[in-house]
Amino acid sequence: MIILNSIVIGLKEIWAHKVRSLLTMMGIILGVTSLVGMAAIIKGMENGMKEAMIAMGGVDKVLTRDQQVPAWQDHLADQAPGITLVDVHALKRSAPLIRLVSPEMSLDDVTISRGDKRSDYSECVGVWPSVLEMNLHTLEHGRFFNDLDEEQARPVVVIGTGIRDELFGKPSEVGREIVPLGETIQIDGQPFVIVGMFQEYIGEQEAKERARAKLEAAQGTSKAAAGPKRQRGWGRRGGWAFWRKNYTIYMPLNTAWVRFRSAGRGTGIPDPRLTDMDIKVADFGRMEDAIQQARNVMLLTHQGIEDFTFETQENQIENINKQIRNARMSGGFIAGISLLVGGIGIMNIMLASINERVREIGICKAVGATGPNIFLQILIESAVIAVVGGLMGLVVSELFVELIGVLTPSQNTPMITREAEAVAVGFSALVGVIAGILPAIKAARFSPIEALRYE
Amino acid sequence: MALLELRNVSKIYHLGGEEIRALDDVSLDIGAGEFVSIIGPSGSGKSTLMHILGCLDTPSHGTVTLDGIQVEKASASELARVRNRKIGFVFQFFNLLPKLNVVQNVELPMIYAGVSGSQRREQALQALEMVELGNRLKNRPSQLSGGQQQRVAIARALVNNPRIIFADEPTGNLDTHTGEVILALFRRLSQEGRTVILVTHNPEIAAVTPRRIEIRNGRIAEKVDARLAGLDRLAASATPAAAVAGA
Numbered sequence: 001m002i003i004l005n006s007i008v009i010g011l012k013e014i015w016a017h018k019v020r021s022l023l024t025m026m027g028i029i030l031g032v033t034s035l036v037g038m039a040a041i042i043k044g045m046e047n048g049m050k051e052a053m054i055a056m057g058g059v060d061k062v063l064t065r066d067q068q069v070p071a072w073q074d075h076l077a078d079q080a081p082g083i084t085l086v087d088v089h090a091l092k093r094s095a096p097l098i099r100l101v102s103p104e105m106s107l108d109d110v111t112i113s114r115g116d117k118r119s120d121y122s123e124c125v126g127v128w129p130s131v132l133e134m135n136l137h138t139l140e141h142g143r144f145f146n147d148l149d150e151e152q153a154r155p156v157v158v159i160g161t162g163i164r165d166e167l168f169g170k171p172s173e174v175g176r177e178i179v180p181l182g183e184t185i186q187i188d189g190q191p192f193v194i195v196g197m198f199q200e201y202i203g204e205q206e207a208k209e210r211a212r213a214k215l216e217a218a219q220g221t222s223k224a225a226a227g228p229k230r231q232r233g234w235g236r237r238g239g240w241a242f243w244r245k246n247y248t249i250y251m252p253l254n255t256a257w258v259r260f261r262s263a264g265r266g267t268g269i270p271d272p273r274l275t276d277m278d279i280k281v282a283d284f285g286r287m288e289d290a291i292q293q294a295r296n297v298m299l300l301t302h303q304g305i306e307d308f309t310f311e312t313q314e315n316q317i318e319n320i321n322k323q324i325r326n327a328r329m330s331g332g333f334i335a336g337i338s339l340l341v342g343g344i345g346i347m348n349i350m351l352a353s354i355n356e357r358v359r360e361i362g363i364c365k366a367v368g369a370t371g372p373n374i375f376l377q378i379l380i381e382s383a384v385i386a387v388v389g390g391l392m393g394l395v396v397s398e399l400f401v402e403l404i405g406v407l408t409p410s411q412n413t414p415m416i417t418r419e420a421e422a423v424a425v426g427f428s429a430l431v432g433v434i435a436g437i438l439p440a441i442k443a444a445r446f447s448p449i450e451a452l453r454y455e
Numbered sequence: 456m457a458l459l460e461l462r463n464v465s466k467i468y469h470l471g472g473e474e475i476r477a478l479d480d481v482s483l484d485i486g487a488g489e490f491v492s493i494i495g496p497s498g499s500g501k502s503t504l505m506h507i508l509g510c511l512d513t514p515s516h517g518t519v520t521l522d523g524i525q526v527e528k529a530s531a532s533e534l535a536r537v538r539n540r541k542i543g544f545v546f547q548f549f550n551l552l553p554k555l556n557v558v559q560n561v562e563l564p565m566i567y568a569g570v571s572g573s574q575r576r577e578q579a580l581q582a583l584e585m586v587e588l589g590n591r592l593k594n595r596p597s598q599l600s601g602g603q604q605q606r607v608a609i610a611r612a613l614v615n616n617p618r619i620i621f622a623d624e625p626t627g628n629l630d631t632h633t634g635e636v637i638l639a640l641f642r643r644l645s646q647e648g649r650t651v652i653l654v655t656h657n658p659e660i661a662a663v664t665p666r667r668i669e670i671r672n673g674r675i676a677e678k679v680d681a682r683l684a685g686l687d688r689l690a691a692s693a694t695p696a697a698a699v700a701g702a
């Protein structure tokens with residue numbers, strides 16, 4: 001009863017001194033905004049990271065990369081063989097801890113065209129079918145390569161929807177989904193036949209937005225007619241990882257080798273080296289062992305020359321986690337300081353407020369308010385100011401996050417979480433209560449008669 | 456045992472080394488249902504006496520008993536509870552809360568008594584009906600005349616159904632006519648069986664009450680109505696005046 005009443009009185013006090021209250025709440029508003037905003041940014045980073053990780057093939061994928069031979073092997077540099085199919089076969093044969101090996105031969109700077117249309121960007125790679133599982137691809141139309149395609153180095157490709165969009169038109173523009181199976185495209189002038197197409201890869205955010213747009217269109221809302229939804233940065237907010245994935249062009253590894261590399265582009269010397277060799281471990285829990293095993297096998301095939309290295313997604317996750325920790329720390333620090341300042345402001349205003357209301361407090365005591373009653377009343381009032389400030393902070397953080405989204409569009413669209421909001425409001429209430437203790441004690445101690453006499 | 460008993464009560468203030476005896480060895484009994492006025496010149500200690508009787512203040516020396524409760528030994532919270540349940544105050548300057556409307560002001564004592572919302576409203580309305588202000592419920596105190604404000608204050612004093620009503624110069628800020636209306640209210644409360652204690656410096660107002668306690672320089676010089684003179688408890692109160700009367 002007293003609690004409810006005190007809340008009402010607290011709200012009235014805020015309303016009675018609007019400007020003063022707003023200034024008082026500034027610290028809390030700021031604190032809540034930085035808390036919620038930071039949490040939203042971190043959440044966005046996490047989401048982006050997770051999606052990108054999956055788009056790139058999952059956490060159990062390990063990249064094998066060329067590296068400069070170590071300094072002590074410098075004299076052997078000329079004999080460094082690079083990563084080749086020899087390694088792939090060796091790993092498949094001798095490294096049971098490795099479940100999957102996917103050799104890749106990337107073709108950089110190739111021109112993809114069809115008639116007068118061309119795609120400025122592409123991820124054109126020669127691969128084995130194991131790439132499907134390696135990079136978590138889903139073939140939606142047509143087929144993937146078979147052994148004959150590989151053996152005979154046939155000019156066939158499987159493409160992502162991004163390439164289709166560039167060369168045949170977007171579904172949203174041509175009005176229907178084109179599946180260009182059997183069509184021919186030019187890669188650096190050589191004709192290739194499309195035998196398959198992947199599904200379109202999109203992030204969760206984009207999927208949601210599309211579902212909403214679809215719903216709106218179905219309901220005949222005018223928004224859908226207002227044109228395509230805002231598109232940002234890398235095409236759209238689905239994220240660069242998805243975007244890139246949609247620009248995939250896969251051909252059989254042997255095709256890439258025979259048609260583009262055996263001629264030794266540039267140097268005139270046939271180049272048997274793979275650009276990438278991705279592996280997946282059999283048991284995620286034994287990642288270290290698996291990598292060690294792969295290293296041992298490859299040291300053998302490389303005659304002891306360590307011109308390769310392994311890069312786990314875990315390294316990347318760790319990096320990102322470190323960034324997240326940092327962001328969390330600095331966000332928490334700013335929020336902490338703001339809330340502290342906010343708390344001091346509230347304490348100050350509560351002290352002023354009880355000094356203004358000595359007589360009123362005296363009246364309450366005269367009609368039967370006990371010290372603890374008054375204590376509780378002031379404490380609640382203080383908490384009410386803080387919580388109102390906190391709620392305003394939520395509104396501000398909503399705007400803030402929206403603003404960030406507009407200013408720096410990226411795959412990591414910040415996302416406000418209910419947890420962060422609850423924590424922030426909880427914290428402001430706590431700050432209000434703590435800030436109220438001193439004024440509340442002071443008010444509770446007023447002697448009724450002195451308070452009544454107070455002018 | 457009387458409802459209120461004061462024994463050798465003194466209230467001493469120290470102001471820059473100087474000692475002010477606002478009350479000086481006062482002994483006094485007030486029985487249940489009495490209608491009493493405390494009268495005396497300005498600064499004589501009337502308000503001080505009333506505050507001590509009403510548990511708003513504690514004495515420097517002596518003992519105070521209210522309805523069997525030892526006031527000087529009670530904690531601040533216990534006194535608050537006594538004020539809440541047993542006592543109603545009416546002040547010269549009304550002392551209403553400016554931010555609350557009429558009903559809310561009257562409900563205030565019941566909030567601290569823990570009365571539920573609906574019952575609070577009901578009792579507040581009853582009390583306001585009694586002072587004939589049932590039609591001004593939503594007004595702020597500042598929107599009322601002095602007499603109306605004082606009636607709200609009386610409603611507030613009555614609302615917890617206390618045994619004792621204290622009024623410190625309740626008509627001091629009102630014109631004669633309004634003052635009479637307020638006094639009539641107190642007379643009615645007394646007739647209902649409540650103990651009413653009226654503080655005033657005005658002999659005409661004091662004349663309304665059957666018993667008058669006169670204070671000078673913090674000491675009692677009681678003028679007793681003839682029909683109460685024979686009562687034993689007055690003989691027992693060892694005031695100089697009573698001693699003179701007894702001699």
Ligand SMILES: Nc1ncnc2c1ncn2[C@@H]1O[C@H](COP(=O)(O)OP(=O)(O)OP(=O)(O)O)[C@@H](O)[C@H]1O
Binds near residue numbers: 469496498499501502
């Ligand atoms: N808090 C205080 N500090 C110092 N002296 C005080 C205090 N309260 C009262 N007094 C003194 O005690 C004496 C009695 O004061 P009190 O208020 O009881 O007088 P009163 O009879 O009610 O006067 P009035 O008719 O003017 O209201 C006065 O001399 C006053 O100055």
Ligand SMILES: [Mg+2]
Binds near residue numbers: 501502503623
């Ligand atoms: Mg007085």
